Every structure is written in structure tokens, then in C-alpha cells.
Amino acid sequence: MRWTLKPEPNPETVAKLAAELNVDALIAKLLVQRGIATFDEARKFFRPSLEDLHDPYLMKDMDKAVERVEKAIANKENILVFGDYDVDGTTAVSLMSSYLRSFYPNVATYIPDRYTEGYGVSYQGIDFADDNGFSLIIALDCGVKSIDHVAYAKAKNIDFIICDHHRPGDKLPDAVAVLDPKRDDCSYPYDELCGCGVGFKLIQALAQNRNQTTNDLIPYLDLVATAIAADIVPITGENRVLAKFGLEVINTNPRPGIKALIQNLKRQTLTITDVVFVIAPRINAAGRIKHGNYAVELLTEFDLEQASAFASQIETFNADRRAFDKEITEQALQQIIENKEQDRYTTVVYQEDWHKGVIGIVASRLTETYYRPTLVFTKSGDKLAASARSVKDFDVYNALEACAEHLEQFGGHMYAAGMTLKEENYEKFKDAFERVVSETIHPDMLTPEITIDAEVHLSEITPKFFRILKQFEPFGPQNMTPIFLTGVLTDTGYAKRIGANEEHLKLYVKQSDSDSFSAIGFGLGDKIELVTRKQSFAAAFSVEENEWNGTVSLQLRLRDIKND
Structure with missing residues (x-):
């Protein structure tokens, strides 16, 4: 994972907004990062109204x-x-x-x-x-x-x-x-x-x-x-x-x-x-x-x-969709390993009997696994059809356009597209797509990125802070759940791997004299060695509520950890 801190917003704008709203500087900073710089903009953000809808x-x-x-x-x-x-x-x-x-x-x-x-x-x-x-x-x-x-x-x-x-x-x-x-x-x-x-x-x-x-x-x-x-x-x-x-x-x-x-x-x-x-x-x-x-x-x-x-009825369709999704993803991953294609700049797989309705989902799964521009092909009539998915900042539509001579038709946008081609053009297209991507993609784009909003001390994460943070919802593109960075963390000695395959990480973290926080890292089980023996580490995380035995407490949802 690449950790990228968002640029620091103008400190004067942050200070002025913090004073106007009577909130701490961290909340004001998060707002300014979202393009909210005035009291009136903040009022509309925190108190949306149907009257704000345009004519x-x-x-x-x-x-x-x-x-x-x-x-x-x-x-x-x-x-x-x-x-x-x-x-x-x-x-x-x-x-x-x-x-x-x-x-x-x-x-x-x-x-x-x-x-x-x-x-x-x-x-x-x-x-x-x-x-x-x-x-x-x-x-x-x-x-x-x-x-x-x-x-x-x-x-x-x-x-x-x-x-x-x-x-x-x-x-x-x-x-x-x-x-x-x-x-x-x-x-x-x-x-x-x-x-x-x-x-x-x-x-x-x-x-x-x-x-x-x-x-x-x-x-x-x-x-x-x-x-x-x-x-x-x-x-x-x-x-x-x-x-x-x-x-x-x-x-x-x-x-x-x-x-x-x-x-x-x-x-x-x-x-x-x-x-x-x-x-x-x-x-x-x-x-x-x-x-x-x-x-x-x-x-x-x-x-x-x-x-x-x-x-x-729809639950049945969804169960079928999940079964196809799981089966085809496993077959596609096996195909990549057998063909020794893990080190390519692209992931392109094809099997004629894959279900056309789920190849887009499978392309997303393969992108999560290998983090490469990805195409999943299946047979569609007398042609091959594919769904494409991309990685952050890489325009897969432009890459397909550069390979258009091998395609029958294609359409889509920067991160997702669809196309058809004649079966005899599959290998030529696959080679062309690999060449175009290798020549145009920046090496950094091949590593997933965590965008971090702010560096914080654990003492700043209080119930009041979280109550205000909840008002940032609903989250989504251009208003994502805030991700924080905290360094010099240590586990209190309770770190363990959890889950059926021990793929998740559960621990309690402290920073100097702060209170300890429960933390959970899904898919981070193999990083347990970084937190044992009181080693100091840094974490990228969001903050959430955790309810256990009727008690609600704040918990860190770990996105990644690494050595300080």
C-alpha cells in the first residue's frame, strides 16, 4: 500500500472556519479538504435541506x-x-x-x-x-x-x-x-x-x-x-x-x-x-x-x-450470482498462475463458458488481487465479450482506444468499460493491450493507494469528535470516510489473528499516555509480526463504533499498518 497524505489546506482558512463553527482545527481541516470553507457552506453540509434542491x-x-x-x-x-x-x-x-x-x-x-x-x-x-x-x-x-x-x-x-x-x-x-x-x-x-x-x-x-x-x-x-x-x-x-x-x-x-x-x-x-x-x-x-x-x-x-x-426470487438470483462470481474468480486466478502472468502490467483472462452477467464483478475481484488494469472475456454468440476494470488514475478507455484496430466495438469510461472482438483477434489484442499499458502506466499506479486526510494523536479521538464526524455522512466519492494516520503506536499485548482462516488482526493500541483503543484490521492477519514484542508501528485507520455486550465504544478500523 502507498500512503499518501492529502495536501495541507490553507491554515488561515482552517483557523477562521474553526472559530466560526466553534469546532477544533481537525474538524475544520476535514471540512476545508472537502471544499467547505465558510459558515454558510458548512451549514448546508451539516444540515442538508430539500429546499437546497435546484429548480x-x-x-x-x-x-x-x-x-x-x-x-x-x-x-x-x-x-x-x-x-x-x-x-x-x-x-x-x-x-x-x-x-x-x-x-x-x-x-x-x-x-x-x-x-x-x-x-x-x-x-x-x-x-x-x-x-x-x-x-x-x-x-x-x-x-x-x-x-x-x-x-x-x-x-x-x-x-x-x-x-x-x-x-x-x-x-x-x-x-x-x-x-x-x-x-x-x-x-x-x-x-x-x-x-x-x-x-x-x-x-x-x-x-x-x-x-x-x-x-x-x-x-x-x-x-x-x-x-x-x-x-x-x-x-x-x-x-x-x-x-x-x-x-x-x-x-x-x-x-x-x-x-x-x-x-x-x-x-x-x-x-x-x-x-x-x-x-x-x-x-x-x-x-x-x-x-x-x-x-x-x-x-x-x-x-x-x-x-x-x-x-x-431475487435472493435466489443473488445466490446464483455469488456462486458464479466465486467459481469464475477462482478459475481466473488459477489461469493467471498456470500461465505465469502475475508479473505482467495487465490481467487478461478468457474462458468461453464464463457467465456474461458476472464478468464485470470478476474483473473487479482480479483488480483487487493483482492491482492491474483487468479484462475478463467470455464467449458471446460468435464473438468474445469482455468487461474491463482499471486502477486509480489509469484511463482504461484510452488504452482500449489505442487497441481499437483489434476490437469490433467498445465503450465505457476511465475506470470501467466493455468490448467485443473476433476470437481470432484475442491474442493480438491481448499483446497490444499489454504493450499500451506498459508504455503508458506510471509504476506507482500498480500499487494500491491509501489517501490519508490527517495525522492525529489518539487523544484527539474523543466521543465528541466522533459525534461531529458522524454528521459528515452520508459518505461516498468526494466525501469519503476520513482516514487518519497515527505513528508511534504499540499493542498492549493482546494482538491476535482472528477469523476462520486467521486472516484478520485484532489488537488494542496505545500511543504514549493515551487511552487504549480496540482496533480491527480485516485482511491484515499476516501483519501480526509488526505489532508483537512491543514494537512501535504506524497505522492508517478510520474511526467507527463497536458494540459488544451492550456497550458501545470507539474502535479503529485499520486500513494498513507498517513499521515506524
């Missing part, structure tokens, strides 16, 4: 979108709500369809099949709309590059409203409205919304038009928070407001589908992390293993008994 009509084409939806309702047209098969897409479809159905019946949903139709707007979906008398399609989490598809629909007298958050190409589709805050000509104040977030802005505008308030839309925020968490968008600005209030809905009065997914959890309060690791994978499993329609059925069902039946 939806600031988004380019919003007036056209609302006008077209209202016209469809007035003329009793059939509306088809179309979205991608991942969490962002299925939550967005569930949000839009359930809102529209609350006052208008002629609304249906469509999720493309991952395997027969692929990502985004599909000709098959447009044909379905044409065959069944739909004259308006609202596309969510996709569509901003679907120029040919929208033209195809227009020739069939089907209009499109697009709600997307991906970066547009040079030309926009000829839709009635293209809602996308990343449009160059859109001056909307916040451009990091997820697809479901853009959908929420449309229902917010429709609600205003119908004399409803934002408070009337709170029941839909469990879906928006789930999408924000799953799509790994920044938890800043408007996303932070939507995530915070959405989490409150999840924890107090979630829709029956989400309630059914979480009813067996032992946790009292779910965090964004729980949404990422508990709710999102289950919703995703539907599209990966069977069909995204199962997720939409679950999320739009208002009878708890029926929702529980849907949730039970």
Missing part, C-alpha cells in the same frame, strides 16, 4: 419534456418508460412509472434484455412500443447517444424524452427533450446526478406543474438514494441532499420492495455502505442472472406479501 426548470429542455408528458396525458396516449438493466436504470424506471401511475393509468415499463439486446435503447424495444400503441418513450439512464434509434422511432411516429447523465457525443438525438446536465449547452448548476437523479428532476418539474411540493416526492427518494449509492456518483451538492433524505426513507418507511430486501438484516440503521453492499447487488442480480424486469416488479409492488415473494 428542475434550470435544466435544458425541461419545459419541453413536461409539456410533452402533459400532452400525452391530455390525449390519453400510451407512455413507455424505458431504462437500462442495472441498478440506476431499474430504479429510474420504477421511480418514473410509479409516479406517473399515481395519476395516470396508461403507463408501461420496458427493460432491455442484457444478453439479446445489450445496453441502452434497443430497436427491439422501439418495435415493442410500435406494436403495442405507445407514442411516447421516456428513456432513463441511457439514450443520449442513441441518434439512430431515436430517428428509427420518429419514423414510426414515436417521440422520445431522454433522461441521461452520460456525456453526450458531438450530436444529440432528435428527441422532444434531452435532459442531461452534462450537455455543453445546459447550465444546470449540478452535473453529477445519476440517471435516476435526472428522472427525479423530471418528476419534480411535473409535480410543480401539478401544484405538488417536493415533500410530496419524499416517498420516491429511497429509489434515488439506492441509485446514487450503486452508481458511485459524488456524494456532494444535490446528490448529498437526495442521498441523506433517501436514506431516511429507507430506514423509516421504505417501499415494500426495499423493505422486503432488508427485513432480515440485523442492522438498526442502514448506511450508504449497506445500500452498496446489500440492496444494490440484489437489484443488480436480476439483470445479471435473469432479467431486469424482476427488479422493476419488486420496486413497484405496493403489497408487502407480493413484494416479499419477488424479493425471495
Whole structure:
């Protein structure tokens, strides 16, 4: 692990903010690092309000979108709500369809099949709309590059409203409205919304038009928070407001589908992390293993008994997904070892019978293991398909672009991408990808990095400090859980390896005359030699609460340790 301390913020700014807020300098420093430098910015950060949400009509084409939806309702047209098969897409479809159905019946949903139709707007979906008398399609989490598809629909007298958050190409589709805050000509104040977030802005505008308030839309925020968490968008600005209030809905009065997914959890309060690791994978499993329609059925069902039946189905899909994930990861790791490829700059593996729905997860697992730009291939029809994952600061999309002569098609972004190629080009592509990465990647990028917010003394970690730190939640990109560095630590003599395979490290640490703290390091069991015999060591850690036998205490969650 590389340990990298964040740059020190301006000390005068920190001191001024600490005085204005009446907090210690460490809290003020953490705020300034997050771009919060004034009392008013801190107030909005610590006390998010639905009133902080921007006027939806600031988004380019919003007036056209609302006008077209209202016209469809007035003329009793059939509306088809179309979205991608991942969490962002299925939550967005569930949000839009359930809102529209609350006052208008002629609304249906469509999720493309991952395997027969692929990502985004599909000709098959447009044909379905044409065959069944739909004259308006609202596309969510996709569509901003679907120029040919929208033209195809227009020739069939089907209009499109697009709600997307991906970066547009040079030309926009000829839709009635293209809602996308990343449009160059859109001056909307916040451009990091997820697809479901853009959908929420449309229902917010429709609600205003119908004399409803934002408070009337709170029941839909469990879906928006789930999408924000799953799509790994920044938890800043408007996303932070939507995530915070959405989490409150999840924890107090979630829709029956989400309630059914979480009813067996032992946790009292779910965090964004729980949404990422508990709710999102289950919703995703539907599209990966069977069909995204199962997720939409679950999320739009208002009878708890029926929702529980849907949730039970999805649990089965998720169990299958985990089994495929485990089996394929083990096979891929074995392939790397057998081919002696551990020392390459890239990880590229292929087996024709690997399940296409989980190769992206497997690519992430291999990236965690070897920390290299990674591609996992499987057979898809008469071609090979792959998912790519990258390491911090390395643009895998650019690397694929440099190998484009060997590819049939590819798409994605800096850290994740997908592609297809002809089987006879696999080895040529593999060699080209290795060469491009080896020539362009900085050696430091091949070592995982821990970004540390501040160096602290253990005496600074008090219950009051932790109470304020809790108010930094919800955590996520650009507002990550703070990581601290403390040196000259010693174990009090109770260090031990724990877990079924003794892979974790449990100890009690002290620093000079500080109180001792319980500390847990998951996956750090093999570092026990660094802390025995009263050796001095340094630790990178976050702070969390630990409950044991009814007693709650602060605990250090170790991210890494090393010799002082």
C-alpha cells in the first residue's frame, strides 16, 4: 500500500472556519479538504435541506419534456418508460412509472434484455412500443447517444424524452427533450446526478406543474438514494441532499420492495455502505442472472406479501450470482498462475463458458488481487465479450482506444468499460493491450493507494469528535470516510489473528499516555509480526463504533499498518 497524505489546506482558512463553527482545527481541516470553507457552506453540509434542491426548470429542455408528458396525458396516449438493466436504470424506471401511475393509468415499463439486446435503447424495444400503441418513450439512464434509434422511432411516429447523465457525443438525438446536465449547452448548476437523479428532476418539474411540493416526492427518494449509492456518483451538492433524505426513507418507511430486501438484516440503521453492499447487488442480480424486469416488479409492488415473494426470487438470483462470481474468480486466478502472468502490467483472462452477467464483478475481484488494469472475456454468440476494470488514475478507455484496430466495438469510461472482438483477434489484442499499458502506466499506479486526510494523536479521538464526524455522512466519492494516520503506536499485548482462516488482526493500541483503543484490521492477519514484542508501528485507520455486550465504544478500523 502507498500512503499518501492529502495536501495541507490553507491554515488561515482552517483557523477562521474553526472559530466560526466553534469546532477544533481537525474538524475544520476535514471540512476545508472537502471544499467547505465558510459558515454558510458548512451549514448546508451539516444540515442538508430539500429546499437546497435546484429548480428542475434550470435544466435544458425541461419545459419541453413536461409539456410533452402533459400532452400525452391530455390525449390519453400510451407512455413507455424505458431504462437500462442495472441498478440506476431499474430504479429510474420504477421511480418514473410509479409516479406517473399515481395519476395516470396508461403507463408501461420496458427493460432491455442484457444478453439479446445489450445496453441502452434497443430497436427491439422501439418495435415493442410500435406494436403495442405507445407514442411516447421516456428513456432513463441511457439514450443520449442513441441518434439512430431515436430517428428509427420518429419514423414510426414515436417521440422520445431522454433522461441521461452520460456525456453526450458531438450530436444529440432528435428527441422532444434531452435532459442531461452534462450537455455543453445546459447550465444546470449540478452535473453529477445519476440517471435516476435526472428522472427525479423530471418528476419534480411535473409535480410543480401539478401544484405538488417536493415533500410530496419524499416517498420516491429511497429509489434515488439506492441509485446514487450503486452508481458511485459524488456524494456532494444535490446528490448529498437526495442521498441523506433517501436514506431516511429507507430506514423509516421504505417501499415494500426495499423493505422486503432488508427485513432480515440485523442492522438498526442502514448506511450508504449497506445500500452498496446489500440492496444494490440484489437489484443488480436480476439483470445479471435473469432479467431486469424482476427488479422493476419488486420496486413497484405496493403489497408487502407480493413484494416479499419477488424479493425471495431475487435472493435466489443473488445466490446464483455469488456462486458464479466465486467459481469464475477462482478459475481466473488459477489461469493467471498456470500461465505465469502475475508479473505482467495487465490481467487478461478468457474462458468461453464464463457467465456474461458476472464478468464485470470478476474483473473487479482480479483488480483487487493483482492491482492491474483487468479484462475478463467470455464467449458471446460468435464473438468474445469482455468487461474491463482499471486502477486509480489509469484511463482504461484510452488504452482500449489505442487497441481499437483489434476490437469490433467498445465503450465505457476511465475506470470501467466493455468490448467485443473476433476470437481470432484475442491474442493480438491481448499483446497490444499489454504493450499500451506498459508504455503508458506510471509504476506507482500498480500499487494500491491509501489517501490519508490527517495525522492525529489518539487523544484527539474523543466521543465528541466522533459525534461531529458522524454528521459528515452520508459518505461516498468526494466525501469519503476520513482516514487518519497515527505513528508511534504499540499493542498492549493482546494482538491476535482472528477469523476462520486467521486472516484478520485484532489488537488494542496505545500511543504514549493515551487511552487504549480496540482496533480491527480485516485482511491484515499476516501483519501480526509488526505489532508483537512491543514494537512501535504506524497505522492508517478510520474511526467507527463497536458494540459488544451492550456497550458501545470507539474502535479503529485499520486500513494498513507498517513499521515506524
